[in-house]
Amino acid sequence: NEVRQQRTQRLESLGQLAGGIAHDFNNLLAVILNYAEFIVEDGADTPFALDAEQILRAGRRGSELTHQLLAFARREVVRPKPLDVNRVIGEVQQMLTRSIGEHITLGTALVDGLPAVVADPGQLEQVLVNLAVNARDAMPAGGHLTIDTGLVHVDEGHPAVREGLHPGGYVRIRVSDTGTGMPREVIEQAFEPFFTTKPSGEGTGLGLATVYGIVVQAGGTVQIYSEPGVGTTISILLPGSDAELVTDDAGRAVRPPGRG
Ligand code: ADP
Numbered sequence: 001n002e003v004r005q006q007r008t009q010r011l012e013s014l015g016q017l018a019g020g021i022a023h024d025f026n027n028l029l030a031v032i033l034n035y036a037e038f039i040v041e042d043g044a045d046t047p048f049a050l051d052a053e054q055i056l057r058a059g060r061r062g063s064e065l066t067h068q069l070l071a072f073a074r075r076e077v078v079r080p081k082p083l084d085v086n087r088v089i090g091e092v093q094q095m096l097t098r099s100i101g102e103h104i105t106l107g108t109a110l111v112d113g114l115p116a117v118v119a120d121p122g123q124l125e126q127v128l129v130n131l132a133v134n135a136r137d138a139m140p141a142g143g144h145l146t147i148d149t150g151l152v153h154v155d156e157g158h159p160a161v162r163e164g165l166h167p168g169g170y171v172r173i174r175v176s177d178t179g180t181g182m183p184r185e186v187i188e189q190a191f192e193p194f195f196t197t198k199p200s201g202e203g204t205g206l207g208l209a210t211v212y213g214i215v216v217q218a219g220g221t222v223q224i225y226s227e228p229g230v231g232t233t234i235s236i237l238l239p240g241s242d243a244e245l246v247t248d249d250a251g252r253a254v255r256p257p258g259r260g
Contacts, residue, residue, distance in 0.1 A: 001162070001163065001164040003163075004163050004164045004216070004221075005164075007191065007212070008213075008216055010193075011193065011209060011212070011213050014193050015072060015073040015074065015193075015213065016073065018069045018072060018073050018193075019069065019070060019072075019073025019074075020073075021069070022066040022067075022069035022070045022073060023066075023070065025062075025066050026063065026066040026067075026070070029059055029062050029063050029066065030063075032055070032059050033056065033059045033060065033063065036052050036055040036056045036059060037056065039052035039055075040052045040053055040056055061201070065204060068204050068206050068207075068210075069204075069206065071126055071206070071210050072193065072206040072209055072210045072213070074123070074210075074213060074214065074217075078120045078123065078217070079120050079121075080118045080119055080120050080218065081118065081119075081120075081121070082116035082117070082118055082241055083116060083117055083118070083119055083121055083124060084114070084116060085114060085117055085124070085149055085171055085173055085238070086110040086111075086112070086114065086149055088121060088124050088125060088128070089108060089110065089128065089147055089149070089173075090110075091125070092125050092128050092129065093106070093108065095129070096128065096129065096132045096145075099129070099132060099133065099136065100132055100133075100135070100136040100145060101136065103139075103141070103142035103143075104135075104136060104139055104142055104143055104144065104145055105143075105144050105145070106132075106144075106145045106146075106147070107144065107145070107146045107147075108146070108147045108148065109146065109147075109148035109149075110147075110148065110149045111148075111149050111150045111151065114149060114150075114151055114171050114240070115151070115169060115171060115240030115241060115242065116240070116241045117171050117218065117220075117238040117239065117240065117241060118218065118219075118239075118241045119214075119218040119238065120214075120218075123214045123218075124214075126210065126214065127210075127211045127214055127215065127236070128147070128173075128175070130207040130208070130210055130211050131175040131207075131211060131234050132145060132175065133207065134177075134207055134208070134232075134234075135175060135176075135177035135179060135232070137179075137198065137202075137203075138177055138179025138180045138181070138231075138232060139177055139178065139179040139180075143177060143178040143179055143231075144177070144178045145175070145176070145177050146174075146175070146176045146177075147173065147174070147175050147176075148173075148174050148176075149171065149172065149173050149174075150171075150172045150174075151169060151170070151171060151172070151240070152169075152170045152171075152172045152237060153168075153169055153170075154166075154167050154168060154169075154170050154237065155167050159223075160221050160223070160237060163221050164221070165220070165221055165237065165239075166239075168239065168240070169239075169240040170220070170237040170238060170239055170240055171237070171238050171239075171240050172235060172236065172237050172238075173235075173236045173238070174233055174234065174235045174236070175233070175234045175236075176231060176232065176233040176234075177231050177232050177233075178230075178231040179231055179232060180228065180229070181226045181227045181228040181229055181230050181231055181232055182224065182226040182228065182232055183228050187224050187226055190208050190224060191208050191209055191212045191222070192205070192209065193205060193206060193209040194206065194209075195209075208222075208234075211234070211236075215236050215238065218238055218239075219238070219239045220236060220237045220238040220239060221236075221237050222234060222235070222236050222237075223235045223237075
């Protein structure tokens, strides 16, 4: 519990710092990118065309990085609402399939009738995307990615209670891959912001820290089960809410009117 509190506080102050820098940096990058685009467009047959393209490429990479920093800092307004996790998974499934590439297959096993969870839909999508990207990176030669959901009763003896969860009904989302797996030292540091084993320029070390921050903020927890050479399962528990699920025009679950 204390570990969780310390970790959350560290995440928060790091997030504030990173978010502030990323925000200002992103504005500067936008200007640089804008002018580089002008040069690429208008100077196509000048000696500077190739140089300008290099600026554009590096600038876009920088911009991606600041977006990851911003996601980690979670400076956007959080709008938690009762969500059907199966529905959210269904909505991002196509995007995930595209981002993992053709050599990796995606399967889902979703249990019907789960209680709603109260979370920001955009953030929950971010969690799934980050985990899918990690799974992809762990399966360079191909493999299988599975997303499954279920209902878990956390009782007093459950290991998650030691991490500060209250006993009760939780919705579990598991993202499993058949990739490289993680040695113990990597598992131990995986949630640390900026911890990465990926080559410089490829990993930011913010993926799992972002996942952790989002899930803990929603009252849940994240566990890593991994075996080198076999694969990795990231298991997320989110408290089940007793809110009834109704869906709006966009198919999102919303709380029935008159219940706050
Ligand atoms: P990044 O992906 O940018 O390195 P993360 O915080 O998402 O940052 O992950 C931290 C590290 O944890 C990764 O560099 C990798 O070593 C390890 N990792 C995360 N997910 C997986 C996975 N599914 N399989 C194997 N290793 C993983």
